[in-house]
Amino acid sequence: MSTSFRVATVHDAPSVAEVYVMSRQRHYRGLMPDAHLDALTIERSTRAWERRIGSADIGATTVLLEEDGVLVGFAMYQTLEQDQSVGVRTAYQRALYVHPDQMKRGFGRALVEEVLRRLREEGYEQLVLWALAGNTKSCAFYEHMGFERVEGATRLWNSGGSDPFQLEQIQYRMIL
Numbered sequence: 001m002s003t004s005f006r007v008a009t010v011h012d013a014p015s016v017a018e019v020y021v022m023s024r025q026r027h028y029r030g031l032m033p034d035a036h037l038d039a040l041t042i043e044r045s046t047r048a049w050e051r052r053i054g055s056a057d058i059g060a061t062t063v064l065l066e067e068d069g070v071l072v073g074f075a076m077y078q079t080l081e082q083d084q085s086v087g088v089r090t091a092y093q094r095a096l097y098v099h100p101d102q103m104k105r106g107f108g109r110a111l112v113e114e115v116l117r118r119l120r121e122e123g124y125e126q127l128v129l130w131a132l133a134g135n136t137k138s139c140a141f142y143e144h145m146g147f148e149r150v151e152g153a154t155r156l157w158n159s160g161g162s163d164p165f166q167l168e169q170i171q172y173r174m175i176l
């Protein structure tokens with residue numbers, strides 16, 4: 001078995017969408033309404049990921065981790081953000097998903113370390129992310145990986161869609 005990283009192109013959107021939908025439907029039960037999760041489809045998600053992967057204007061990069069050529073997880077980060085007011089070169093992690101059948105094999109760690117490596121090489125000084133406050137497993141994972149919670153930094157995430165809802169997010173950061 002051999003693993004390798006590469007940067008996604010829009011042609012990878014279907015396999016990224018498949019991991020994303022499977023992961024959300026498996027791990028976000030109880031966190032989000034069933035109707036929202038059941039309405040997720042790989043077809044619609046593929047179109048959304050085509051847009052995200054192609055978002056060069058916001059400095060979006062989607063890093064894929066493949067095992068023997070099969071996608072096992074991905075991370076997306078963004079380097080261009082309106083608010084650079086903190087004066088520190090900041091990148092934002094927007095997504096991190098490991099295929100639900102491939103968890104606890106070190107792939108999440110490998111993806112985070114690859115993102116950190118790439119950002120340090122590009123001269124970024126901190127990586128910031130927003131995690132759903134109710135996603136206690138991913139919060140514990142980020143804390144285990146060395147991210148620190150930013151005290152008082154919370155916001156509401158809007159689901160969009162026909163029956164919208166909001167969930168609290170909390171901020172984590174890692175000094176690079």
Ligand SMILES: CC(C)(COP(=O)(O)OP(=O)(O)OC[C@H]1O[C@@H](n2cnc3c(N)ncnc32)[C@H](O)[C@@H]1OP(=O)(O)O)[C@@H](O)C(=O)NCCC(=O)NCCS
Pocket residue numbers: 023027094095096097098099102103104105106107108109110131135136137138140141144145
């Ligand atoms: C969070 C996620 C990416 C972790 O991926 P993973 O491949 O299972 O994690 P790894 O096997 O690489 O674990 C890396 C380290 O974190 C630790 N870890 C994993 N899950 C943990 C948890 N819930 N709490 C504490 N530590 C955890 C592991 O023990 C491991 O420790 P070590 O490397 O020091 O031995 C994966 O669970 C996932 O895709 N979850 C669903 C989607 C999600 O919530 N994404 C994050 C929000 S966008």
